[in-house]
Amino acid sequence: MLAHSEMLLRLLVAAALGSLVGFERERLLWAAGIRTHMLVCVGSCLFMVVSAFGFADVLKGEHVMLDPSRAAAQVVSGIGFLGAGAILARGEVVRGLTTAASIWTVAAIGLAVGGGLYFPATAATVVILGILAGVKPLEEMYRARSQSCRLHITARHGMLNPELIEATLQVRPAQLRRFLVSVQKGGGLDDITVVLARVSSGEIARISGQLSKIEGVQAVDVVSRDGGRNAEAS
Structure with missing residues (x-):
């Protein structure tokens, strides 16, 4: 079982990394902003912590096995409803695909932090911010032409x-x-x-x-x- 301080640290790191991606979306006034991304990241982090460490007492029983990856798999497939909401919020026009993708990747960041993989989670956040903010000017330039x-x-x-x-x-x-x-x-x-x-x-x-x-x-x-x-x- 993790120490309480380690659990708190993982949740705070997940909130911080999620907020960085959310701030980029908030800056562009999209519906899914800072709070949405923070909640998704913290929530997925908590799912991972519960899946990996929440059943320690059960493992003491004979012939009991635990697969921590099952919660991660459910998050990967289940987070799609938020992405669909980000897209459908625009009405008949299909918009919000990038925001939906950012929500999905933030969930992955939260799972990584929940599993104690701080460096991959931080590196992924930097890469995602680079994609969202850095590639956009090139994308706009191409669209103008x-x-x-x-x-x-x-x-x-x-x-x-x-x-x-x-x-x-x-x-x-x-x-x-x-x-x-x-x-x-x-x-x-x-x-x-x-x-x-x-x-x-x-x-x-x-x-x-x-x-x-x-x-x-x-x-x-x-x-x-x-x-x-x-x-x-x-």
């Missing part, structure tokens, strides 16, 4: 098709991700939704201008610009 945009076009009926858009904008067919047409009442005009992938911020204005020059096009509106954040980004 390789984002997608959604355009709403109003044009005379039958005047616009995917081939004409590709030829006018000189884009590859793979970049034209969506081309949806709905006919307005009366049949004279089409409402067209176009989604283009892998375009830079500077190209969006050029694309809008070129589409406006096509015969029959009456209006072109940029509805949204997405640098991949709907798949979670931060």
Whole structure:
């Protein structure tokens, strides 16, 4: 059985390491912030301590065996409900994948501290913080150069098709991700939704201008610009 001071130390270390990851999420105003990450880390640490040392008296019985890894396995699979909540909290848009992943890894940190593996837990925390904070600027830079945009076009009926858009904008067919047409009442005009992938911020204005020059096009509106954040980004 561990000494009370050692148990307290493990719980405090787990809380401290969890708070470091949580602070990075809190800084970006995500739903799962400091308290959530601290609770997950401390909770998983306590699970590990209980699993490894909470049944010492039972082991005194004959033919009794203990597998401390069983609690760790349950935490690994069970923590997913918090990750799902972090994602679904955004409604219909899929966001929060990074936060869900950070919750999952914080649980692993707590298990490591609970098992007395202080160095791996601390090293993992440093690596996770480096990933969350250090890689983000590179990710944002890539997204700025390789984002997608959604355009709403109003044009005379039958005047616009995917081939004409590709030829006018000189884009590859793979970049034209969506081309949806709905006919307005009366049949004279089409409402067209176009989604283009892998375009830079500077190209969006050029694309809008070129589409406006096509015969029959009456209006072109940029509805949204997405640098991949709907798949979670931060």
